[in-house]
Amino acid sequence: MKIRVLGAHGGELPGFRTTCFLLDQKLCVDGGAITATLKLEDILKIDDIFLTHSHFDHVKDVPLMTDLLVGHRKTPVVVHGPAETMEAMDKDVFNNRVWPDFRVIPTKEKPVLAFDVMPIHKPVTCQGLKIRAIPVHHPVYSVGYIIEGKFGAIAFSGDTGPTDELWRAINATPNLKAVFLELSFPNTMQWLADISGHLTPKTVMSEIGKLDRRGAKVYLYHLKPAVIDEVKAEVRALKKDFLHVCELDEVYNIV
Numbered sequence: 153m154k155i156r157v158l159g160a161h162g163g164e165l166p167g168f169r170t171t172c173f174l175l176d177q178k179l180c181v182d183g184g185a186i187t188a189t190l191k192l193e194d195i196l197k198i199d200d201i202f203l204t205h206s207h208f209d210h211v212k213d214v215p216l217m218t219d220l221l222v223g224h225r226k227t228p229v230v231v232h233g234p235a236e237t238m239e240a241m242d243k244d245v246f247n248n249r250v251w252p253d254f255r256v257i258p259t260k261e262k263p264v265l266a267f268d269v270m271p272i273h274k275p276v277t278c279q280g281l282k283i284r285a286i287p288v289h290h291p292v293y294s295v296g297y298i299i300e301g302k303f304g305a306i307a308f309s310g311d312t313g314p315t316d317e318l319w320r321a322i323n324a325t326p327n328l329k330a331v332f333l334e335l336s337f338p339n340t341m342q343w344l345a346d347i348s349g350h351l352t353p354k355t356v357m358s359e360i361g362k363l364d365r366r367g368a369k370v371y372l373y374h375l376k377p378a379v380i381d382e383v384k385a386e387v388r389a390l391k392k393d394f395l396h397v398c399e400l401d402e403v404y405n406i407v
């Protein structure tokens with residue numbers, strides 16, 4: 153499994169892109185940096201996008217992407233997410249006001265976009281992977297994903313404050329290889345992290361205390377661009393070899 157970091161930040165500025173991971177060229181976790189990063193030929197290879205929640209920094213490039221697909225895809229790209237997220241995509245994004253409803257474009261019979269509501273806790277199979285959505289703590293309904301394949305298991309936290317349910321599910325999953333964990337604000341902004349459902353280096357460490365890590369690396373992402381230097385300095389000060397702050401365009405080979 154090759155994981156490419158298309159977007160690793162909780163905001164956008166030149167040199168910073170919003171959250172998006174590409175798995176083996178064909179599946180995205182979140183859609184914050186698809187058209188911002190990839191050439192059209194690579195965008196056309198993506199068959200499935202799994203959304204963690206409806207916040208703009210995670211869905212931004214999904215509408216922009218669909219516009220490029222017309223005339224180039226025989227089957228729709230499928231956007232997966234919990235019911236609340238898909239309702240927001242339906243009512244607030246592809247509503248023919250903010251963006252056209254590409255679920256009927258170019259035709260109702262052969263559209264470029266389809267929605268698929270994810271069950272919670274119950275695994276679905278997609279592209280040969282077993283994928284589970286686990287609820288986490290954020291102001292809007294949000295999930296983390298546990299993805300299992302021949303390579304083992306990886307997990308994405310999505311945006312979340314402190315949580316227990318996700319760690320319980322990860323701890324019960326065999327062959328854990330990597331955890332992608334959100335980290336947004338520096339410790340000096342703990343109050344903001346707490347009210348907005350995010351983590352600081354301090355709460356990252358208390359969350360990792362709940363994880364049966366089994367040697368897995370923890371990849372930190374979703375750092376807010378305006379405070380990123382402070383957050384990175386605080387992570388360095390922790391001196392933990394298993395922590396890695398994701399950088400754009402890195403590729404991790406999980407075997």
Ligand SMILES: [Zn+2]
Pocket residue numbers: 162171207209210311374
């Ligand atoms: Zn976010």
Ligand SMILES: [Zn+2]
Pocket residue numbers: 205207290311
């Ligand atoms: Zn969010």
